[in-house]
Amino acid sequence: MKSIQYAIIGGTGVYDSGVASDKVSVQTEFGEIEVDIAEVQGNSIVFLARHGKQHGIPPHRINYRANIKALQKLGVKQIFATAAVGSLNPDFPTGSLVLLADFLDMTKQRPLTFFEGGLDGAKHVNMDDPYCQNLRQQLTDTAIQHKVNFTGDAVYICTEGPRFETEAEIKMMRQWGADVVGMTSVPEVVLAKELGMCYASVGFVVNMATGMESGPIQLVEIEEMLSRNKKIINRLFLGIFSKKPDQQNCACADSIVYL
Template sequence: MTVAIIGGTGLTRLKGLEITHREVVHTPYGEPSGPITHGVLHGREVLFLARHGYGHTIPPHKVNYRANLWALRHLEVTRVIAVAAVGGISDAMAPGRIAFPDQIIDYTWSRHHTFFEHDLTHVTHIDFTHPYDPTLREVMIQAARVAGLDAVEQGTYAATQGPRLETAAEIRKLLRDGCDMVGMTGMPEAALARELELAYATCAVVANWGAGLRSEEITMADIEKNLDEGMERVRTLLGAFIPSL
């Protein structure tokens, strides 16, 4: 069973991956974010794809989520780890920490959010009660514990449209809605993975506090610093997670 890692902001290349080759996949839904990188990480075959492109040039609302997931499924991937930068909302979500959300609320619009649109023989409704694969989440949680990482083991991810950051009022609304973190790429990626019957789970990296939760201005310098720290934790996590699969 092949595992794929989708890298978000701050993870356009997978450190330690022994690359064997790169593969261009053409899909019925257009072109993916880039070629799929094949390699070996901690002794296991791994596929890697940079969600925003390897030059980080594709904004969240323009990512071709359908093409990305279809390409991975075409290459016989069965499990997907999605790494994503988020803003922290609840008190536990301090910048630099990693988190494994167990729920998601979709606030996006106008994205291609399903494969079930045309030439249908019947209407398909997927069960999305638990949007992340529980087994894959548990393996990541146990790996984080083994690695001694101070990870947040559950939480609700708010998926917003982007590419702008949220207003302070929007963050207060998300907090009232029960959200713990906010990102721009969680949907429709999670739902599309479910439609393709891929086991999918997210490792979120907190890049900043949500707007208005702290007095300081949100700056790209702070985001980059926090992402650097958080991505080191992701690499440590993968070192414990990949061999345990």
């Protein structure tokens, strides 16, 4: 099979790329992963539904290493992800689209790395730029062209889940500088960087976090929002692939430090 450079990892509400595709199973040492492969404007892209097609896998049970390893085996160099998030920042109200810029990690019990020592020795991955600044720039530029409005850059705090946060936790997270909260971006972004891939993620705010001021919101409103945002995000990502982003403007392919 020929190498495929680009991938979309769809989060909550984004279970397909919106274009015709073929299903492919990829075997990795961490497990087997099913992806869709589509042809878009002369590019092959991989689509991976993070939670499975039926949203059956909760955040703490996702096989993050198998997902990222499968993408690497297909040849992927750039990953565009989506994440449904809660907002801790009144400037990012429900319905906002934000660009993830950095993260705080409060996960507790998931495999966090491909680097397990042994013959490989101790390896560490650089986190100067966890969300690739090159891809973020491409997303910003393409959003302007497609009249998609990003409300701002956001610091994402990743919790273990599947429970939501307490009001006291949200107060603490705000003091730490978190703007949005979710349950999946870590270790996904870290694992991608460990394998030298560029990774960017668009967050869409589906609710205000526990204890934050918000009007009443119905499940049907969230579903409508997810459906609307899915179309916008797919259009944005497909617009970027036509520009053929590469790794010339970033150091993501060289992020490993050996000690």
